[in-house]
Amino acid sequence: MEGRRPVPAPADRVRWSRSASGCARASGRTGKYLIVAPRGKKGKGMYAIVKTGGKQYKVTKDMVITVEKLPEEIGATVELPVIFLNDGQKIVADAATLENAKVTAEVLDQFKGEKVIAFKFQKRKRYKRTKGHRQQLTKLKITDIQAA
Numbered sequence: 290m291e292g293r294r295p296v297p298a299p300a301d302r303v304r305w306s307r308s309a310s311g312c313a314r315a316s317g318r319t320g321k322y323l324i325v326a327p328r329g330k331k332g333k334g335m336y337a338i339v340k341t342g343g344k345q346y347k348v349t350k351d352m353v354i355t356v357e358k359l360p361e362e363i364g365a366t367v368e369l370p371v372i373f374l375n376d377g378q379k380i381v382a383d384a385a386t387l388e389n390a391k392v393t394a395e396v397l398d399q400f401k402g403e404k405v406i407a408f409k410f411q412k413r414k415r416y417k418r419t420k421g422h423r424q425q426l427t428k429l430k431i432t433d434i435q436a437a
Contacts, residue, residue, distance in 0.1 A: 337434050338373035339392050345372065348392060348431045358425035361396045367429065368393055376436055389437035394429040402426045 336349045342357025348369075361367055371390045374381040381387060401423040409418040 335374075335376045335434055335436075337371050337375070337390070337392050339369040340372050341369050348434070350431055350434055352431045353397065354394075354429050354431070355402075355426050356429060357427070358399065359396065359427045359429075361427070363396050363399060365396045366393060366432075367396060374434075374436060381436070386437055391435050392431060393433040393435070394431050396427060397430050398428040400426055400428065 334349060336347060338345050338347050340346075341359070344357070346354050346356065348354060359367060369392045371387050371392055372382075372384075374387060374390050381390070402425075403423070405422050405424070407420045407422065409420075410416065
């Protein structure tokens with residue numbers, strides 16, 4: 290460990306530190322410790338967490354997601370229930386407040402997912418069973434996120 294050099298941190302994360310001699314430097318190294326400032330949050334825009342098909346998805350505007358099959362035609366508009374909302378300044382997770390919030394999405398495609406193979410096997414019994422399955426899926430484009 291003595292002979293190794295520490296990995297340099299990205300320039301945007303290095304803090305100024307003072308060495309033993311008292312001069313300021315931007316290397317981020319004091320003795321054998323590397324001082325790194327925490328990363329800032331990227332993408333502080335609005336996002337929501339919606340629930341559909343028994344799963345939860347984090348969505349932003351103009352995002353395309355793949356969900357379990359919805360009984361809608363291609364080109365139809367769907368409203369998804371919101372369970373969490375962040376508009377950049379405040380976070381809303383209260384169910385009573387979120388009743389008026391909505392996420393609107395447009396159905397882009399109805400398709401089948403990748404094939405999943407279910408293979409059953411019991412050793413020394415000559416028992417092998419193979420079964421394939423392709424899940425029905427819907428591709429959605431998030432068109433709008435509205436807070437209450």
